[in-house]
Amino acid sequence: MKVSKTYQLKAEDVDELFAKLEQKYVIYAPVRIQGGGRYAKQDSILYKPVHKYEEIEYNERSTYSMKEVLTPITQTLFYFTEDEYRESKMKEKKDILLFGRACDINSIKIQDRIYLKNGDTEDYFYKRVRDKIKFALMECADEFDGCFCCSTGTNRTDMYSIAVSFGGDINNVEVKDEEFRKYFQNYKLSDYEIKFPVENKLKVKFSVIENLDMVNKIKNHPMWDEFEDRCIGCGSCTVACSTCTCFETTDIVYTQNANVGERRRTCSSCMLENFDEVAGGNSFRKKISERYRYKILHKVYGYNARFNDGPMCVGCGRCSARCPELISYPATLNKLCDAVEEIKKQGGNENV
Ligand code: SF4
Ligand code: SF4
Incomplete structure (x- = not known):
């Protein structure tokens, strides 16, 4: 009612x-x-x-x-001195x-x-x-x-x-x-009733990637190669994305007293070079195509594997609209579907 x-x-x-x-x-x-x-x-x-x-x-x-x-591009979380801190x-x-x-x-x-x-x-x-x-x-x-x-x-x-x-x-x-x-x-x-969209001109299919075996085969598929040249790793797509949440934290210490400062949280992106750099300077995704692949597979597979909640995407279209290299996210998803089907047909994923 x-x-x-x-x-x-x-x-x-x-x-x-x-x-x-x-x-x-x-x-x-x-x-x-x-x-x-x-x-x-x-x-x-x-x-x-x-x-x-x-x-x-x-x-x-x-x-x-x-x-x-909710999460501004940059925000101060707290201020600190040698022995105490204050929440922003x-x-x-x-x-x-x-x-x-x-x-x-x-x-x-x-x-x-x-x-x-x-x-x-x-x-x-x-x-x-x-x-x-x-x-x-x-x-x-x-x-x-x-x-x-x-x-x-x-x-x-x-x-x-x-x-x-x-x-x-x-x-x-x-x-x-x-x-x-x-x-x-x-x-x-x-007596007006609020309307919701019932059909979009653009229709996108999300691949069903059921297990890690298929993920590993998809990771080695040549479909990612083109993005090495096309994507410039600017991170614009993820900053605009309604669902992306990557950030980095930085301690800013004040010039006159290095024991005093503030901790900031700043929007970041898995598409940026060095985002995944760990202690010792190692980085897991050195190539741009690897970073793009990671982003797409996180949207399609990783988030759902963690939360059992479907894709990490609401279809707002901002990522494609913001990409300076005109890379279409829906087109990538369609290519991914084709690649998954191709691997299945080759019998390359016995567990699926
Ligand atoms: S269409 Fe999906 S991936 Fe692209 S910006 Fe919107 S929520 Fe993010
Ligand atoms: S906006 Fe386009 S060029 Fe920039 S990181 Fe995203 S896909 Fe690559």
């Missing part, structure tokens, strides 16, 4: 609503940054605090995902209302698994932000170029407090979370 209610709001009503919500929440949503893109005269769309309806970029996919609200203060004192698409909200489930359920210890600095977040689902009336959320099953979600269908003069807002009801008492009820 549907317990949520939907309300109809004009644009000015949404501004009024935001003013009321802002007493309790900081509202984060995708915002267009004019001229802030990679190339001249290109914009970028980033997650920023918003106060008004018109600030939200509703009609295009954000350049980066909502993960930047949180940027937001209020709770956070985070606007995002179904795929992006689903990506937070994957982030949660990696930061909160990967071993015995939760990541404290992730959790302290995560505990403050409620989601506002943004309806996808049309798909964006290169999306394939229907192939990853991330086209729907029920993990939201409110859901919005913004359309200028008439805006529909479904209220699912009791806590939000009080903000909507003055608005007209509507």
Whole structure:
């Protein structure tokens, strides 16, 4: 039985609503940054605090995902002296209302698994932000170029407090979370139902790689060779990825006193040279094609082997959109499917 209610709001009503919500929440949503893109005269769309309806970029996919609200590109975790440390203060004192698409909200489930359920210890600095977040689902009336959320099953979600269908003069807002009801008492009820994508033009198949024997055969397949020349190892795909979580920690010591400093966590990437360097200077994936292979197999096999949760991908399409070398992640996945089939046909994986 549907317990949520939907309300109809004009644009000015949404501004009024935001003013009321802002007493309790900081509202984060995708915002267009004019001229802030990679190339001249290109914009970028980033997650920023918003106060008004018109600030939200509703009609295009954000350049980066909502993960930047939870795990900024760089953040100070704590400050230290010789014998004590102090935790960094949180940027937001209020709770956070985070606007995002179904795929992006689903990506937070994957982030949660990696930061909160990967071993015995939760990541404290992730959790302290995560505990403050409620989601506002943004309806996808049309798909964006290169999306394939229907192939990853991330086209729907029920993990939201409110859901919005913004359309200028008439805006529909479904209220699912009791806590939000009080903000909507003055608005007209509507029978609108929030829509989810049901089919994408782009369809992607994820290979089923059932065991390590097949992984090892796939690792030696020649399909990876082309990426040695094509990929430049810039890490742009993983920084933009909704589900990638790699970071590095650095202790910054202050010039005047080397016993005092701060520990920072900075977004990183398995695609970068030296990311996997260990004590003694050894590195496991020296070639770019090996790093690309690692990334793809982690998405398709490694994450699922660890969490039994399907691929580590929500089909947002940002990785391909951000790649300066025009490397298509869906095309790689399709090649991987062909390679798996080829190995099976050759009888090269008796255990599958
Ligand atoms: S791998 Fe690509 S499509 Fe999948 S979640 Fe990451 S950026 Fe989106
Ligand atoms: S964005 Fe493209 S070129 Fe850069 S690391 Fe990723 S696949 Fe390679």
